[in-house]
Amino acid sequence: MATLAGEFVSTEGILFGGSSEVRAASLLERKAQIAExxxxxxxxAKQRDSLCTKRDEAKTAVEVALQLQREFSEAERKIDNLRSEKNALEGQVGAADERVAKLDGELQTVRDQLAREQTELDAFEAAQSETTLREEELSEKINQLRLAVATERQRHENLVARREPMRARDAELFELITVRKGDIALYEQKLAPQADESRKSEVLIKNHSTQREEAQANAAKIAEQRTTRFAAISARETELRDLRDSLGELQDRRAQRQVRESQLQMKIDGVAEHISRSYHVDLREFAVDEPAFQKVLRIQAKRWIDRYTDATNGDEGADSPSRSENAIQLAEADLEKLVADLRTQLDNMGPVNLDAVHEYDELEERYKFLEAQNTDLTNSRRELLDVIAQINSTTRKLFDETFAQVRTNFREMFAELFGGGRADLSLLDENDPLNCGIEITAKPPGKQLQSISLLSGGERSMVAVALLFAIYMVRPSPFCILDEVDAAMDEGNINRFIRMLERFVEQSQFIIITHNKRTIAKADVLYGVTMEERGVSRLVGMKLTPSVQASPEVTSNGGEQKPRQQRLALAMR
Incomplete structure (x- = not known):
């Protein structure tokens, strides 16, 4: 390297210099300097490369050290857990040892009890041998003692039979203690019911003895009742034989009457068939209406008499039928003539419409069906109206409760966002809250109470945010999307808005579309839409966390936006 004074220092540390006077360097000196x-x-450059390599190795070593540190921490945590489990197991083993000692004591107690019962059994056997010598004098007492001895023997056998399983259980306990000491609690629960069963068995034996004596007494009473009932049964059997004889005679009479009834029915069927062929009348469904018959007979007789009088030119002889206002009398020959005349008229009328009754039945059935449908629809309409009224009542009740909560929350949110003032929600028609509108009145600090439509754009945005969070407090949601709500706010209102977001950000996720830098600065994840090439928009995502390096994610889709135009989606959580 060269100094300002014209001196040259080589890599070996040798200083090259000339005279103190400043002179111009020659071309060869400059070439030499350039080469150096x-x-x-x-x-x-080599030193820089080696230093970079060492830096990378150091980073790798740091990462390995951090990984080893995390593994060491995890190992320490596992060791602490194993120590805690070891202490708990040692405590359980100690408790199990104490329980085993207790069970040994209880087993020795049971063995002592068995020895005492064996001694009592020997005493009972000696007493039994003594009672056999006095059998003639105390036979009744001997029977009782024999019963007691049999009971005690059964009890002894039960105890002896239980002793062997208890010994086996003892051996199993010693074996299971070495394998799984945790099962001792289960055996403790099983030993307690066995003792209860022993006590219950003794009580049941005594109860069964008492019940057997009562059963013997009841058997004697039942034998007496049986003798009495046998006598009553014999008397009833005699009466039954007499009734059977009478029943045979009545059955013979019924058979004769059934034969007679069959003959009469055949005659009736023949007459009915004849009438059906002749007059098309079913006698099985025909009911005689005597007043109507007499009325029709009088009318027909009057008409026939009129025709007879016209035929005889008004001459009324002695053999002519009599006619009066109250009664019309016809001779037998005249009646036959009337019947023949009516039969001729029936033949001239042609066949009868036999389907009229069937059609009437069908119409009547359809009328009943439609009537039932009408009744069902009326009942359904009434039930639906009742359900609608109930739903309206429940809805109105829930709306009133929710509206009251939202109203209270709105007042608090308004005062918090505006730093004072007051606001209120009111129904336009309190008699019909489900269909009417809601009026919002607000009074920011330093202003008069007025409708929301008279406020400025920023104030209306703040009122909307207050109402949103008031509703959000009553019915929270896992997601909330806000589209440029802070566009008309000033710096102070934006600060209050951000504080409000920080209050609710722990319980929900907020997705905000905004252009404000202060709002963007509070985001965890930032998404921006840009257009580097005309017609191709790109979505750039970035995590705004200090510990994670920003890594943009780019996706492309078609769009018709201006170049470099950006729209930010703010995601807060």
Whole structure:
């Protein structure tokens, strides 16, 4: 390297200099200096490369050290957990040892109890041998003692039978203690029910003895009742035989009457078929209406008499039928003539419409169906109106509760955003809250109470934000999208708006479209849309966190925006 004084220092540290006078360097000196400088530049480049390599190695070593540090911390945490588990297991083992000692004591107690019961059994057997000597005098007492001895023997056998499983259980306990000491609690739960079963068995034996004595007494009573009932059954059987004889006679009579009824039915069917062929009348459905018959007979007889009088030119002889206002009398021959005349008229009328009854039945059935449908629709309409009224009542109740909460929250949010003032929500028609509108009145600090339409753009934005967060406090949502709500706000209002976002950012995610730098500075993730080439828009994403290096994500789509135009989507969480 060269100094300002004209001296030259080589890489070996040798100083080259001339006279103190300043003179112009020659061309050869300059070439030599250039060559030396080139060598020094190459040496410095090598040193720089070696330093860069060492820097990369140092970074790798730091990362490896950090990884080892994390693994060491994880290993220490696992060691602490294993120590805690070891202490807990040692405590469980100690508790299990204490429980084993307790079970040994209880087992020894049970063994002592078995020895006492064996002694009592020997005493009972001696007492039994003594009672056999006095069998003739105390037979009833001997029977009771035998029953007691049998009971005790059964009890002894049960105890002996239980002793072997208890010994096996003891051996199993010793084996299982070495394998799994944690199962001792389960065996403790099983030993307690066995003791309860022993006590319950003794109580049940005593109860069964008492029940057997009561059953014997009841058996004697039942035997007496059986004898009495057998006598009653014999008497009833005698009555039953008499009733069966009477039933046979009645069945014979019924058979005779059924034969007679069949004969009469055949005759009736023949007459009905004849009438059906002749008059097209079904006698099975025909009901005699005597007043109507007499009325029709009088009318037809009157007409026939009129025709008879016209035919005889008004001459009324002795054999002519009598006619009066109250009664019309016809001889048998005249009745036959009337019937023949009516039969001729029926034949002239032609066949009867036999489908009229069927058509009437169909119309009547359709009328009943339509009537049932009308009733069903009326009931359904009434039920729907009741349901609608209930839904309206429930909806109105829920709306009133929610509106009251939103109203209270809106007052608090307004005062917090504006630093004072007051605001309120009111219904335009309180009688119909579900269909009416809502009026917002606001009074910022230093202004009169007025409608929201008279406020400035920034104030209206702040009122909208206050209402939004008031509703958000009642019905929170996992996501919230805000589109340039801070466009008309000044710096002070933007600061309050950001503080409000920070209040709710812990419970929801906010996606904000904004151009304001202060709002963008509070974001965790930033997305911008730009157009580097005409007709091709690009989306650039960036994480605004200190610990993570910004890495843009670029996607392309078609668009007709101006070059370099940007629109930022602010995502806060």
């Amino acid at each position: 400088l080139a060598k020094e530049e190459a040496a410095l």
